[in-house]
Amino acid sequence: MHNRVIKNRIIVLRAERHLSQKDVADGVGVSRQTIISLEKNRYNPSLKLAFDLAVFFGVDINDVFQYEREDE
Secondary structure, eight states, rough: OOOOOEEOHHHHHHHHTOOHHHHHHHTTTHHHHHHHHHHHHHOOOOOHHHHHHHHHHHHHHHHHHHEEEEOO
8 A cells, every 4th residue: 555644735725814823723722833733744633623624714624634645
């Protein structure tokens, strides 16, 4: 089986809405550092946080997170 990774579009969604990392962090109840780590794909969120982010941005969870084959 190929390695798969979770990627996200948080930076894009945040930019489209003119939101800061702190705005998003406060909106979903996490630290700004968590948002930074998510945006850099250094951290995989819990399922609850993933859904909270989708609700916060008003989009489907698949519009925030993608489960993709890792670049080789």
